[in-house]
Amino acid sequence: xxxxxxxxxxxxxxxxxxxxxxxxxxxxxxxxxxxxxxxxxxxxxxxxxxxxxxxxxxxxxxxxxxxxxxxxxxxxxxxxxxxxxxxxxxxxxxxxxxxxxxxxxxxxxxxxxxxxxxxxxxxxxxxxxxxxxxxxxxxxxxxxxxxxxxxxxxxxxxxx
Numbered sequence: 001x002x003x004x005x006x007x008x009x010x011x012x013x014x015x016x017x018x019x020x021x022x023x024x025x026x027x028x029x030x031x032x033x034x035x036x037x038x039x040x041x042x043x044x045x046x047x048x049x050x051x052x053x054x055x056x057x058x059x060x061x062x063x064x065x066x067x068x069x070x071x072x073x074x075x076x077x078x079x080x081x082x083x084x085x086x087x088x089x090x091x092x093x094x095x096x097x098x099x100x101x102x103x104x105x106x107x108x109x110x111x112x113x114x115x116x117x118x119x120x121x122x123x124x125x126x127x128x129x130x131x132x133x134x135x136x137x138x139x140x141x142x143x144x145x146x147x148x149x150x151x152x153x154x155x156x157x158x159x160x
Contacts, residue, residue: 003138007040007060007079010133013142014042014058017149019156021045023056038062042145044152054155057148058083070110070120071131080131082119083144086151090126093140094118116140 014020024040025032042058043051062079064072071080085093093116110120114134119127133141 002135004134005081005138005141007062010060010081010141010145011040014145014149017146019044019046019153020149021048021050023050035063035065042149044149044156046156054152055084057152058145068121071129072111073131078113078132080129081133081141081145082122082127082129083141083148084125084127084151085144085148087126089144089147090118090128093128093144094123116144 011022011024015022021043022040023043025036025038027037029037039062040060041056043054043056045051059082060079061068061073061082064074072078073080108115108117110117110129111131113132114130114136116128116130116137119125119129128144130137130141
């Protein structure tokens with residue numbers, strides 16, 4: 001089955017996961033820097049409190065960030081979902097394109113929509129990215145978010 005996803009559909013799918021916390025700063029939210037407004041950050045936090053010492057396991061960004069412009073997210077209706085995956089999944093998803101950003105295989109233009117690829121900045125840390133998930137990647141994005149959520153839950157339980 002192939003599906004296209006909207007930002008809200010992804011956020012709703014993550015919110016449905018047990019123990020998930022979605023932090024989505026609205027425009028004007030004084031608790032977050034302006035740059036984060038309109039984006040979403042996914043955590044495993046069964047207490048519903050945003051963790052202070054843990055990175056999110058997934059994000060949605062709706063604009064270019066300083067030092068992260070290769071996906072060309074500033075035009076209207078362009079956004080990117082970013083997901084932390086384990087090494088095996090990273091290799092499965094990006095093939096010969098190594099996590100260090102080297103040109104081992106056929107690199108994909110980071111602005112290409114509906115393609116799972118290494119994150120243009122954080123690929124070396126095991127992050128993959130999809131600009132505007134569509135029919136080719138929608139199902140995969142939801143699966144990867146569930147897997148990242150489960151991994152975050154396992155890390156949380158080990159720390160307890």
